[in-house]
Amino acid sequence: MLALLASLLAFHFLATPVLAQVSPPAPDKVEQLLDLLDDPTVKDWLAARRTQAPAGDVTAAAPADDTDRGMMSSALERVKGHLTRLAHSWPLMPQRFDTVRQVVMKDVGERGGLSVVALIALFVGVGAVLSYIAFRLARPLRLWVIAQDMETPQGRVGKFGGRFLVGLLMLGAFTIGSAGAFLLFEWPPLLREIVLAYLTAAIAIWAIRIVLRVVLLPSFMGVVRAREVRAFNISDARADHWNRWIVIFSSVVAIAAATISLRSRFGFTPDDVLALAVPIDLALLVIALLAIWKRPVARPEDQEHPGMFGHKATSWLLTVYIVLLFLIRVSGANVAFWFVLAAFAAPAAVVVATRAVNYVLRPPLAENKTPPLPAVTVAVVDRAIRLSLIVLAAYLLAKVWGLDMSSMAETSPRMTLVLRGLLNAAVIALGADFIWSIIKAVIQRKIGIQAPVAMNDGEAAPVLDPQQARLRTLLPILQNIMLAIILVMAVLMVLSSVGIQIGPLIAGAGVVGVAVGFGAQTIVKDVISGVFYLLDDAFRVGEYISTGKFSGTVESFSLRSVKLRHHRGSLYTIPFGELGAVRNGSRDWATDKFNITVGFETDLDFARKLIKRIGLELAEDPEYKPWIIEPIKLQGVQEFGEYGIVLRIKATTRPGGAFGMKRKFYLRVREVFKQNGIELPVPTVHIHGQSTGALPIGPENEAVAAQVHLQRRKKDPAASEEEA
Incomplete structure (x- = not known):
């Protein structure tokens, strides 16, 4: 809201200096002046006047170009000249106003200013009536706006668009009923110009009211849950406050601009306009300070973006800033004024617009x-x-x-x-x-x-x-x-x-680039190698690769290196130039082969059927089904081992899909084989000696086996060594 206030302030200050400018002379007169200044006689006379000028004559002694003096000195001279013009113009203002009264009386008759005010009020009233009629006629559009879902960004945008269209219809009706109706009649020239100026100001004020209604939705409009469909996340009290004070501020700005636009008709000089602008600026200063100090304190739920300062601190900072603007404005430092105004208004407008967009388009x-x-x-x-x-x-x-x-x-x-x-x-x-x-x-x-x-x-x-x-x-x-x-x-x-x-910078950058290329051949090699790896599509983010002594999952790239995350957590950063041959274990599909051992007496055909059944069960499991391309099956006998027959198992899955499935397969194989009497042999050691039987080596028989071995070694060392 403060950004909108600053924008209206900028509009007023933009209009004043432009309207105060003197009309440029005709081109033929300019050419005559230039020809006269080129005359040698005139040049000699001007030179003589400069040398003969008295010491107290500031105008004659001043240099022709401000560049010969310091910047601060030139600025102070300009401020002094501006204040001097104001001081000369203020005493003449009563005389100027009397001239205005005489001009108005002469053109509009004995009723004078009251008739002008009544005429303006009449046509403003006509425009307001037509605007209300347009509002009533737009009822179908308003019902459509109400039907939009305020919980979705699309619905909120639809509500804003519909309200904006209704506002345009009302503004068009107001314009036709006020300025349009006024132009249908013949009026005296001065009266016509005065009334049109103030009707234009009324149209501007009406437009600002409509925009504020669309954006702020004041509480007097009676909208249910208005906060959800405002452009900003503010309460009803704050919306009403800023709606009221912005309308007041904009009304003063519009009326002041309309008044200043009539300067030429009333014989106002540029200095008179500057003097008239001072009380207007003072009125705007008072209105802005009242709006700042009377604004409601933001409650915790209103502070979506809490500021760095509290309520009072913010008010004091804004007060200092606005008073500073007023002082710079009165001093006539035009460049400094616009710089200070833009330094606050532009960033504030950007921040307000960003918050409005994020709030309206929120998920x-x-x-x-x-x-x-x-x-x-x-x-x-x-x-x-x-x-x-x-x-x-x-x-x-x-x-x-x-x-x-x-x-x-x-x-x-x-x-x-x-x-x-x-x-x-x-x-x-x-x-x-x-x-x-x-x-x-x-x-x-x-x-x-x-x-x-x-x-x-x-x-x-x-x-x-x-x-x-x-x-x-x-x-x-x-x-x-x-x-x-x-x-x-x-x-x-x-x-x-x-x-x-x-041009020289680009040429120099090219030369420096060539020099850097020769001096950093390793970096160039890494960058070029990375380009070719990417063009060959050797690996992608998320794939598991092996290269040389490095292996891991690709996490990210830079222009010269790749980062691999090892399955134990280590992160390798490898330049592309050192990668060499790359083995990609995550591309398209993967075949995993592993072994299980069964006893020599096992019915292999029966075991094959059990393994196939387990593979089909896992293939239908929702947890593993998306990973499996070909279910687990028995390939055949791999070899005859020392303790049993080694069977070869094969599974084709998507890359990375065999880890959990193999664990589940081992558990199911152990369970199913045990239920069907199929032995899963384990290594055992048999010791032959005086003992009547063989003792399998195990945790519970280790001590017994050790005693037997020692006794045999004492009786027959050679035999025990050969047995060992």
């Missing part, structure tokens, strides 16, 4: 099934509004400062060149930020889209669609490249806008 509640707006849409809207506000501020500053944004003439003063360069740099930086925000939002949206997770057993990473994995590999690198390109182009354009020749 729906969790219970609402409507999908939220894409992040790229919110970013585009936010950056577009920000860019428009800053470009508009730059255009207004250039206009009031008298800068020519389309050319860079060498004859321009130094301050003009600096200001023009700064404005161009700001616009270029914002354009670069706008483009980068869109690119970043699009890339982040593409990276954030993942395929549904099929299984995650605690060790295997979530499954990504191959195309999505490819995008997640290349898009971060593309994002870094685009950032570098945008930064370089923006810097070059900014340097060019401030008058620096960028």
Whole structure:
């Protein structure tokens, strides 16, 4: 709201100096003056006058060019001259007002000003009646607005759009009923001009009222749950406060602008306009201070973005700022005034616009099934509004400062060149930020889209669609490249806008690039190798690879290296130039082969059927089904081992899908084989000696076996050594 207040203040201050300017002389008179100044006789006379000027004559002794004096001295001289003009104009104001009264009486008759006021009030009333009629006729549109869902961003945008259309209809009806109806009749020229000026001010005030109704929804409008569909997250009390004071402030601004626009009809000089602007500025200062100090204290639920300062501290800071603006304005320091005003108004407007966009386009509640707006849409809207506000501020500053944004003439003063360069740099930086925000939002949206997770057993990473994995590999690198390109182009354009020749810089950068390339061959090798690895699609983010003595899951890339996360947690950063041959264990499919051992007496055909049945059960398990390409099956006998027959088992799955499934398979095999009497042999050691039987080596028989071995060694050392 403070940003809107500052914008209205800027409108008033923008209108005053423009209206106060003297009309330029005719071109033929300018040519005559230039010819006269080129006359040698005139030049000699002017030179003689300069040398003969008395010491107290400031005008004659002053140098022709301000550049011969210091900047502070020139500024003080301008302030002194401005205050002198005001001091000379104020005593003449009663005489000016008397002249206005005489002019009005002469043109409109004996009734004078009262008739003008009554006429303006009459046509404003007609416009208000027509505006109300348009409001009633727009009932179907208003019902459609009410029917929109306020819980979704699409519904809130629809409500704003519908209310805005209703407001446009009301504004059009008011314009037709006031200014349009007035123009249907013939009026005296001066009366016509006066009434049209103030009717235009009334139309501007009406337009601001409608905009505030659309944005703030004051409580007198009777909207249910108005807070949810406002442009800002503020309470009813704060909305009513700012609606009331902004209307008052804008009314004073509009009436003042209408009054000043009639200066030529009443014979006001530019100095008279400046003197008249001082009480207007003072009135605006009082209104702004009242609006600041009377604003309601924000409650905790209203502070969505709590500020750095409290309520009182903020009020005092704003008071100091507004009083400073008033003093700079009265002193006539036009450049400083506009700089100080823009330094607060432009960032405040950007912050307010960003908060409004984020609040209106906020995601729906969790219970609402409507999908939220894409992040790229919110970013585009936010950056577009920000860019428009800053470009508009730059255009207004250039206009009031008298800068020519389309050319860079060498004859321009130094301050003009600096200001023009700064404005161009700001616009270029914002354009670069706008483009980068869109690119970043699009890339982040593409990276954030993942395929549904099929299984995650605690060790295997979530499954990504191959195309999505490819995008997640290349898009971060593309994002870094685009950032570098945008930064370089923006810097070059900014340097060019401030008058620096960028041709030698580009040539020098090329030479430096060649020198750096020769001196950093390893880095160049890494970058080029990385480009070819990516072009060959050797690996992607999320895939498990092995290269040399390194292995792990690919986490991220840079321009010269890849980061691998080992399954034990270690993170390797490997330059592309050192990768060499790469073994990718996560591409397309993987075949896992493993062995189990059964006893020599096992019925192999029966065991094969059991293994097949277990494989089919796992293939139908919802936990493992998405991973399995071919179910587990018996390939055949691998070999005859020392303790039993070694069987070869095979399974084809998606990469990473065999880890959890193998564990489940081993548990099921042990359970099913035990139920069907199939032995899973374990290694045993038999000791032959005086003992009547063999003792299998185990934890409970280790001591007995050791005693037997010692006794045999005492009786027959040679035999015991041979047995060992």
